[in-house]
Amino acid sequence: MSKIDRKRLLREMVFFRRFEDRTFEAYMERKIGGFLHLYSGQEAVATGVLEVIQAERGIGFDYVITGYRDHIHAIKTGARAREVMAELYGKETGSSKGRGGSMHIFDPSVHFMGGYALVGQPFPLAAGLALACKHQKEGRIAVCFLGDGANNQGTFHETMNMAALWKLPVLFVCENNLYAIGTAIQRSTPIIDQYKRLAAYNIPASQHYGQDIEVVMEATQSAVDHVRSGAGPYFLELLTYRYRGHSMSDAGAYRSKEEVAEWMQQDPIQILAQRLIEAGELTEEEFKAMEQAVQDEIDNDIVKFAEESPEPKVEELTKYVLEDNPDPRWIGPLEAQGGGHG
Amino acid sequence: MAELAYWEALRRAHDEELANDPMVIAMGEDIGVAGGTYKVTLGLYDKYGEERIVDTPISENSYTGIGIGASMAGMRPIIEIMSINFALLALDTLINAAAKIRYMSGGRAQCPIVMRTPGGTAHQLAAQHSARLARLFMGTPGLRVVTPSTPLDAYGMLKSAVRCNDPVIFIEHESMYNLKGEVPDEEVFRPLEGAEVIREGTDITLIGYNYSVHWCLSAADKLAQEGISAEVIDLRSLKPIDRETIRRSIEKTHRVLVAEEDEAPVGVGSEVITGIIEDCFFALDAQPVRVHAADVPVPYNYNLEKSAIPDAKDVYQGALKVLGKV
Numbered sequence: 216m217s218k219i220d221r222k223r224l225l226r227e228m229v230f231f232r233r234f235e236d237r238t239f240e241a242y243m244e245r246k247i248g249g250f251l252h253l254y255s256g257q258e259a260v261a262t263g264v265l266e267v268i269q270a271e272r273g274i275g276f277d278y279v280i281t282g283y284r285d286h287i288h289a290i291k292t293g294a295r296a297r298e299v300m301a302e303l304y305g306k307e308t309g310s311s312k313g314r315g316g317s318m319h320i321f322d323p324s325v326h327f328m329g330g331y332a333l334v335g336q337p338f339p340l341a342a343g344l345a346l347a348c349k350h351q352k353e354g355r356i357a358v359c360f361l362g363d364g365a366n367n368q369g370t371f372h373e374t375m376n377m378a379a380l381w382k383l384p385v386l387f388v389c390e391n392n393l394y395a396i397g398t399a400i401q402r403s404t405p406i407i408d409q410y411k412r413l414a415a416y417n418i419p420a421s422q423h424y425g426q427d428i429e430v431v432m433e434a435t436q437s438a439v440d441h442v443r444s445g446a447g448p449y450f451l452e453l454l455t456y457r458y459r460g461h462s463m464s465d466a467g468a469y470r471s472k473e474e475v476a477e478w479m480q481q482d483p484i485q486i487l488a489q490r491l492i493e494a495g496e497l498t499e500e501e502f503k504a505m506e507q508a509v510q511d512e513i514d515n516d517i518v519k520f521a522e523e524s525p526e527p528k529v530e531e532l533t534k535y536v537l538e539d540n541p542d543p544r545w546i547g548p549l550e551a552q553g554g555g556h557g
Numbered sequence: 558m559a560e561l562a563y564w565e566a567l568r569r570a571h572d573e574e575l576a577n578d579p580m581v582i583a584m585g586e587d588i589g590v591a592g593g594t595y596k597v598t599l600g601l602y603d604k605y606g607e608e609r610i611v612d613t614p615i616s617e618n619s620y621t622g623i624g625i626g627a628s629m630a631g632m633r634p635i636i637e638i639m640s641i642n643f644a645l646l647a648l649d650t651l652i653n654a655a656a657k658i659r660y661m662s663g664g665r666a667q668c669p670i671v672m673r674t675p676g677g678t679a680h681q682l683a684a685q686h687s688a689r690l691a692r693l694f695m696g697t698p699g700l701r702v703v704t705p706s707t708p709l710d711a712y713g714m715l716k717s718a719v720r721c722n723d724p725v726i727f728i729e730h731e732s733m734y735n736l737k738g739e740v741p742d743e744e745v746f747r748p749l750e751g752a753e754v755i756r757e758g759t760d761i762t763l764i765g766y767n768y769s770v771h772w773c774l775s776a777a778d779k780l781a782q783e784g785i786s787a788e789v790i791d792l793r794s795l796k797p798i799d800r801e802t803i804r805r806s807i808e809k810t811h812r813v814l815v816a817e818e819d820e821a822p823v824g825v826g827s828e829v830i831t832g833i834i835e836d837c838f839f840a841l842d843a844q845p846v847r848v849h850a851a852d853v854p855v856p857y858n859y860n861l862e863k864s865a866i867p868d869a870k871d872v873y874q875g876a877l878k879v880l881g882k883v
Contacts, residue, residue, distance in 0.1 A: 280626075309663070310663070311661055311663040311665065313663070314662070315662060319662070321662035321663070321665050322665070323629075328629055328630075333653050336653065336654060338619070338622070339618070339620070339621075339622025339623045339625070340623075340626035340629070340650075340654065342619070343623035343624060343626020343629070343630070343632075344627065345626075346627045346632070347627040347630030347631060350580075350627075351630075351631065357626075370619050373616035373619030374623070377619065377620065377623060535663060536659070536698050537659070537699065537701070538721075538723055541721065541723070543748070544717070544748070545717035545718075545748065545749060546717070546749050547748030547751040547794075548748060548751040548799065549748050549750065549751025549753055
């Protein structure tokens, strides 16, 4: 990676951390409702994987899909941070026009096909996106991010079976943060190393350290090369950790202070910042200035946009349930054109 | 004008839509090499190949989900589920994903899938192969639910369903696949919305959908022999229900019966009669009657099965009750 790339990536990760911290504050101020699942601590995964994917986008957008911890994946895929924040505020300018909220960020204009709040549900949807990619022969692939907890759903097994059988161009990225909601991985499955499960489906898989973005990018590159070659799916397991509880209603009391402290020492932002500082590519002052600039951008632009945006109109409550103006030839109403009963 | 069996009509619709649009694919268990449990895709594998006629493993929730994912990326999958009982395994992806993706994306994404499945009792298939469940999908915003009762509607509504941009639950019936009817030789589309008056009458309105339409028609024949003129309405679509056609009929006949194969609690009849009470209560000269299945899992024994599921005789008896003749 070039110097410029590393500094930009660092700034992006700082932005993602601050974005999530700011949503935490807005939630405490009751400006954001519902459930809120934050990504802090895992930034190197989405940033690193999607950086590699994006670098290859000359052929057009690949599809990205994920679960409910989705804000950062959406932004890194190309959704505007303003619109993601506005969605959290439930505003009409939000990426789902205030109908989706935190767990359902969508931006099909950049092929971000959604966050889903049913654990494991995105596996088959991702395989379906990949099926379309294979059928349409435009060189696209699908990328599916999900946590380790999702691997205990039936959809994991069903989808891996079909994805391998049909050699679908799909990259599964398992963000193994060691907890399924509040249950430690060793208490929910006898297979701690998730990549080993894929041997059952003849899918190549590997496990990597997910806190170092350069490790993530290197692993992603070879995984994506495999998928793009037409050889079928790849399963990438990245070991990471979330700093906050599962959601805002979870203080994370099931984890020891020692364990949390140990992982905080392996912070993806600090790892990259220190590396750049030691290499003489970045000074402490520059890093501080970067953090300040990010904070200003989020407060003065992103949050301001969300706060000043209009609410959805209540009169439009039932808009978007079905297609707005469907073709009357297919939909009806039935006209007198000869009865079906002769 | 050709006389086609219901299954042949569905097969013709598949063939034409596959030929019309390369983004149309069919997916399901045994639909390819084996030609489909009810022959609906017979021969299409040879014609269109394994990438368009996709034999799936027995994994209903995930292959339906794969169809949904593919539809989000521009494909138009026709997903066959061998029995509506097995569609229960796919409820998560149908109800939590397909039905909601347009809404929770603020109209930015859509899932133009058709989920075809037979719902109904055939011959002693017992509890786990005889469910109807139309009512389950009717209660879900974001889905369309259609129930073609003739080869013409099976053909024309499937073609429309494939081209519709909403997810369509397309409910067939094990006992209807061999039913014959005329289908024009030229291409025909039958709209997904709108009930149809399929027999005019003045004394009572009999309302059915899917297979129960045929009970209504034979009950109407029997009533006619006694000088009673029954009007028969085929609902065709359960979501949305065409309340206007029902209202117009009741304002003419002033009496109504609803025949359904679903169980009564939270059934199709409950919804139809509620609509009638709301729309045309004062046009009624008699209490509406619903003919419905017993609230039991469908038994295996022939006589028990027969007593659990209504038929034309029950519709006839029910009509006499509405008319005050029993």
